[in-house]
Amino acid sequence: MRTFFTLLILFAAAISLQLSVISRIQLLSGNADLVFVILAAVSLQERARSMLWWSIGLGWLMGNISATPWYIFVGAYLLGTAIARLLARRVWQAPLLALLSVTLVGVFLLHGLTFVYRVLFETALSFTEVFSQVILPSLLLNLLIAIVLYPLLRDLIERLYPLEV
Amino acid sequence: MKINSPRSLQRIVISLVVIGLIALALGGYFQPVNTLFQRLTVDIQTWFSNRYLALVDFLTVPRDVVSLRQRNAELEAEVAQLQTEVITLQQKVADVEILSALLEFARANPQYSYTGATVIGRDPSPFYRYVIVDVGSNNGILPGMPVVTNRGLVGRVDAVIAEAARVQLITDSASAVNVRLQASNTEAMLLGSVTGDLSLDMIPQDATVQPGDIILTSGLGGVYPPNLLVGQVVSVRKLEYELFQQASVQPNVDFSRLQFVLIITDFKPVDIAPLIPTPGP
Numbered sequence: 469m470r471t472f473f474t475l476l477i478l479f480a481a482a483i484s485l486q487l488s489v490i491s492r493i494q495l496l497s498g499n500a501d502l503v504f505v506i507l508a509a510v511s512l513q514e515r516a517r518s519m520l521w522w523s524i525g526l527g528w529l530m531g532n533i534s535a536t537p538w539y540i541f542v543g544a545y546l547l548g549t550a551i552a553r554l555l556a557r558r559v560w561q562a563p564l565l566a567l568l569s570v571t572l573v574g575v576f577l578l579h580g581l582t583f584v585y586r587v588l589f590e591t592a593l594s595f596t597e598v599f600s601q602v603i604l605p606s607l608l609l610n611l612l613i614a615i616v617l618y619p620l621l622r623d624l625i626e627r628l629y630p631l632e633v
Numbered sequence: 634m635k636i637n638s639p640r641s642l643q644r645i646v647i648s649l650v651v652i653g654l655i656a657l658a659l660g661g662y663f664q665p666v667n668t669l670f671q672r673l674t675v676d677i678q679t680w681f682s683n684r685y686l687a688l689v690d691f692l693t694v695p696r697d698v699v700s701l702r703q704r705n706a707e708l709e710a711e712v713a714q715l716q717t718e719v720i721t722l723q724q725k726v727a728d729v730e731i732l733s734a735l736l737e738f739a740r741a742n743p744q745y746s747y748t749g750a751t752v753i754g755r756d757p758s759p760f761y762r763y764v765i766v767d768v769g770s771n772n773g774i775l776p777g778m779p780v781v782t783n784r785g786l787v788g789r790v791d792a793v794i795a796e797a798a799r800v801q802l803i804t805d806s807a808s809a810v811n812v813r814l815q816a817s818n819t820e821a822m823l824l825g826s827v828t829g830d831l832s833l834d835m836i837p838q839d840a841t842v843q844p845g846d847i848i849l850t851s852g853l854g855g856v857y858p859p860n861l862l863v864g865q866v867v868s869v870r871k872l873e874y875e876l877f878q879q880a881s882v883q884p885n886v887d888f889s890r891l892q893f894v895l896i897i898t899d900f901k902p903v904d905i906a907p908l909i910p911t912p913g914p
Binding site for chain 1: 753754755756757758759760761763765791792799801806807827828829889
């Protein structure tokens with residue numbers, strides 16, 4: 469229960485920060501996704517449980533706040549979390565590398581799906597422009613945030629999921 | 634009494650000398666000697682006094698340093714607090730300036746009713762140029778209502794919940810606004826982009842468009858009210874083999890610093906979708 473409430477507070481703070489601060493910090497036209505980076509970091513912890521449910525809940529919430537359809541956020545977050553869970557069992561010796569890998573895949577998934585949706589249902593977009601102006605800058609910002617947050621999140625996760633000796 | 638005794642003689646001589654000295658002093662003959670003596674005395678006194686005060690300072694300075702440091706810390710804390718207050722007040726002044734500008738805009742355009750709103754967030758996805766404002770259906774906000782600032786058109790309300798609303802900016806890549814070039818009275822279409830840049834399309838080839846031309850909403854389509862300021866033309870692209878001219882636009886609103894907006898609440902957008910013919914079977 470303590471873990472649940474801690475994660476609830478953590479993600480609520482992350483969403484608030486994302487909307488008010490992180491979304492305003494832009495590199496070209498890209499910005500970071502703090503919620504996904506934290507979700508990926510927690511999901512990479514082997515002892516973490518129910519992270520797929522968390523990804524669905526957070527994806528649904530972010531999708532409702534954003535103009536992006538909710539199922540795109542849910543799909544991208546779910547796939548990203550699933551990859552993180554998979555990596556947690558295989559690349560556990562290099563957690564930072566795993567976090568960067570999941571962040572990279574997650575950004576491509578989320579932005580790729582959003583791009584396809586916008587092109588199919590909303591407006592014509594140039595892929596090269598989107599790739600150079602949105603996806604790559606967003607990827608860089610997400611990786612930077614992952615590197616900065618990694619030590620902080622590692623300490624928090626170790627407290628949430630202590631090693632059983 | 635024996636006058637010629639050695640002791641009596643000594644007394645007489647001393648008395649004469651003293652009387653003589655007094656007489657000389659009264660006559661002012663000792664003035665230079667007196668001045669020299671006084672100066673010497675004052676100098677000596679000054680020297681001793683300075684040394685004494687220096688010694689007192691030396692003995693009491695450590696206690697003063699402690700109190701001075703404490704006082705310094707207090708003053709530094711006070712300065713920090715005052716600086717915080719100054720920054721807060723400057724922020725409030727900036728807010729008041731924006732709000733009074735919005736109020737002036739509302740007074741200058743009394744044909745509409747407005748609801749003020751604060752921008753509290755931005756869309757988390759970089760593909761969408763949307764902002765979230767702190768008024769919703771509880772304040773009478775409905776989807777489709779136009780959003781402006783004192784500098785011009787911002788966008789329109791896209792979705793509403795009880796206490797908040799999501800506003801699509803005119804810079805969004807799916808945004809299209811019917812506009813009019815004020816100088817040539819030419820209709821055109823203002824389009825957003827994924828980078829947030831604005832461009833004009835559908836400008837007839839025979840229209841005269843020049844950098845600096847003012848762009849206003851035309852009111853066509855019924856989505857936005859007419860004559861709202863949008864921006865001005867920065868550059869024009871005219872190619873002979875294309876059907877229309879195009880132009881890049883500098884918006885009048887600074888979308889990166891959007892803090893307060895006005896929502897026009899009595900404008901009813903017209904849904905012309907049923908009037909658009911659909912291909913028959």
